[in-house]
Amino acid sequence: MSRNSRLLSVRMRASRDGRHVSGAEGLYSEPLAVRMVGRYAERALTHGLGRPDEVVITLEALEVKPEEIPALRVTTLQNEEPRRGRQMAERLLAGCGIGTQGMRTAWNFIGRRHGLRGGILLDTEGVRLDPNLERGVRVSRMGISRRAERDLSRMLAAFDWDHQTVREALVLASKVHAHPKVVAELCVSDDPDYTTGYVASRRLGYVRIPHLKKEGSRRGGRAFFIGVTDVPGVLEYLERTPVIVTSLKGCLGLLTEDAIPDLFTEG
Ligand code: PML
Numbered sequence: 001m002s003r004n005s006r007l008l009s010v011r012m013r014a015s016r017d018g019r020h021v022s023g024a025e026g027l028y029s030e031p032l033a034v035r036m037v038g039r040y041a042e043r044a045l046t047h048g049l050g051r052p053d054e055v056v057i058t059l060e061a062l063e064v065k066p067e068e069i070p071a072l073r074v075t076t077l078q079n080e081e082p083r084r085g086r087q088m089a090e091r092l093l094a095g096c097g098i099g100t101q102g103m104r105t106a107w108n109f110i111g112r113r114h115g116l117r118g119g120i121l122l123d124t125e126g127v128r129l130d131p132n133l134e135r136g137v138r139v140s141r142m143g144i145s146r147r148a149e150r151d152l153s154r155m156l157a158a159f160d161w162d163h164q165t166v167r168e169a170l171v172l173a174s175k176v177h178a179h180p181k182v183v184a185e186l187c188v189s190d191d192p193d194y195t196t197g198y199v200a201s202r203r204l205g206y207v208r209i210p211h212l213k214k215e216g217s218r219r220g221g222r223a224f225f226i227g228v229t230d231v232p233g234v235l236e237y238l239e240r241t242p243v244i245v246t247s248l249k250g251c252l253g254l255l256t257e258d259a260i261p262d263l264f265t266e267g
Helices: 030-045 082-095 100-110 146-157 164-177 231-240 257-265
Strands: 007-016 019-029 054-061 067-070 074-077 119-122 142-144 182-188 197-201 205-209 221-226 243-247 251-255
Touching: 007 030, 019 030, 030 054, 067 164, 074 257, 082 100, 082 182, 082 197, 082 205, 082 257, 100 119, 100 182, 100 221, 119 231, 142 146, 142 164, 146 164, 146 243, 164 182, 164 197, 164 205, 164 243, 221 231, 251 257
Parallel strands: 019 142, 067 243, 074 205, 074 251, 119 221, 142 243
Antiparallel strands: 007 019, 007 054, 182 197, 182 221, 197 205
16 A cells, blocks of 8 residues: 555644643544644644643554545534523434433533543433443544545535534544444533534534533533444444545534424434
């Protein structure tokens, strides 16, 4: 395989006093991977959440060709305040079959200072399924092709949503929901300056909710709701199977809460 055709997973994790500060990753051809090491180092050292005392950058040659997947369809719901945003998130999760207790467990996890870098796996009633409660689940080994990233930037720019945070979260969610056992996901950023979160599922797509938390809060995280069978298989997929986004499923733009029922039928 030539230097240009083999893909590498490049991952950056930055921490301070053992606590996660920032992270990023992608799949790149070898020449680009070399350039990304520098870019990720710079990004880690200039991150708004604080100066890390340790930055670990990993380059790993992929043993298998990444699975090609489409990005989830993108929507943003109009919202001005966290209480309303939370109600919208719950309507979306309920439509995916998540029970009240499942939602409560997810919000409790997201609302506490858990110090986990990744997310947690829950069944639809909120029973924790990932085996290592201290570590959680780190979705990894995903990326986007250069062409798909260009198209994605163009698509998001039409709505003024073309930001790295959005693109990266969409790639992660697209990997997660390409697995048939994943039912839904709730994500709130732990960045105190970033208040948009999302609910995602294969049917709904990637549904962004602005002002899902109060500005200034460091609380956040991801809860993945999955079916109860083959948890090790899902875990292996999320953490280790390489996946690359090579196409898009489009964007429905900015919608009001009234459009929520349509999101379930237009998938
Ligand atoms: C994160 O901090 O990485 C999570 C971001 C979630 C929302 C991204 C978006 O605006 O779509």
